Amino acid sequence: MRLTVGEGEVVALVGPSGAGKTTLLNVLNLSLGLSGGRLELFGQAVGERRRLQRLIGTVYQRFELVPSLRVIHNLNAGRLAEWPAWKAFWSLLYPLGVREARRVLERVGMGEKLFERTDRLSGGQLQRVAIARMLLQDPRLILADEPVASLDPVLGREVLGLLRAIALEGGRGLVVSLHDVGLARGFCDRMVGVKGGEVMFNLPIDAVGDDLLGRLYEV
Numbered sequence: 001m002r003l004t005v006g007e008g009e010v011v012a013l014v015g016p017s018g019a020g021k022t023t024l025l026n027v028l029n030l031s032l033g034l035s036g037g038r039l040e041l042f043g044q045a046v047g048e049r050r051r052l053q054r055l056i057g058t059v060y061q062r063f064e065l066v067p068s069l070r071v072i073h074n075l076n077a078g079r080l081a082e083w084p085a086w087k088a089f090w091s092l093l094y095p096l097g098v099r100e101a102r103r104v105l106e107r108v109g110m111g112e113k114l115f116e117r118t119d120r121l122s123g124g125q126l127q128r129v130a131i132a133r134m135l136l137q138d139p140r141l142i143l144a145d146e147p148v149a150s151l152d153p154v155l156g157r158e159v160l161g162l163l164r165a166i167a168l169e170g171g172r173g174l175v176v177s178l179h180d181v182g183l184a185r186g187f188c189d190r191m192v193g194v195k196g197g198e199v200m201f202n203l204p205i206d207a208v209g210d211d212l213l214g215r216l217y218e219v
């Protein structure tokens, strides 16, 4: 089945555990190769991986931040790939890129936490920092693997609202895997149901009925 994600389009990936959601996201961010089928990114067959990887930002359920570092260093970690080694090393002693880091942190509502130790932050704040790090990369495509599964429902909705707003304002595509179908309905334009390693449906959000969801999750 053909799957496309447009600019500024928000797509939910839903399906039972083990269905292949994470696998699909890992294929999309080029950390996993294809065993079959075809992948095009930004209108072209996948060529030079490193250049493309910089255009894809990913956020994860467990945030993937280093707790013992200050927020600024976790943000800069998103740029190590583009910085030469001396700059990356120097930045650990004397943070560079403070202005840009503050700008993305302000965008996620945490401007005052730039020099806070990361392990002092709450779960919702941690995911905001991870989103800010992703923003610093200025990706064209955003992937999010269960980004709210470690958060309570209120924080989860806030984080999804933020991800959606960031996708829309930048004309970026967003593919987000979600456990909670209600959240997918509330924040996404399209829903892709994955089961047993295959795409079972790919529909506008309003076209996904309870019967279809029932079949997606039945064993």
Ligand SMILES: Nc1ncnc2c1ncn2[C@@H]1O[C@H](COP(=O)(O)OP(=O)(O)O)[C@@H](O)[C@H]1O
Binding pocket: 015, 016, 017, 018, 019, 020, 021, 022, 023, 024, 196, 197, 198
């Ligand atoms: N299309 C696929 N082809 C081959 N293996 C797959 C495919 N989709 C999923 N798998 C395998 O299924 C397992 C669980 O997939 P995963 O992506 O972690 O599921 P989910 O994130 O939906 O819980 C993994 O070991 C993965 O290698």
Ligand SMILES: [Mg+2]
Binding pocket: 021, 022, 023, 145
């Ligand atoms: Mg998964």
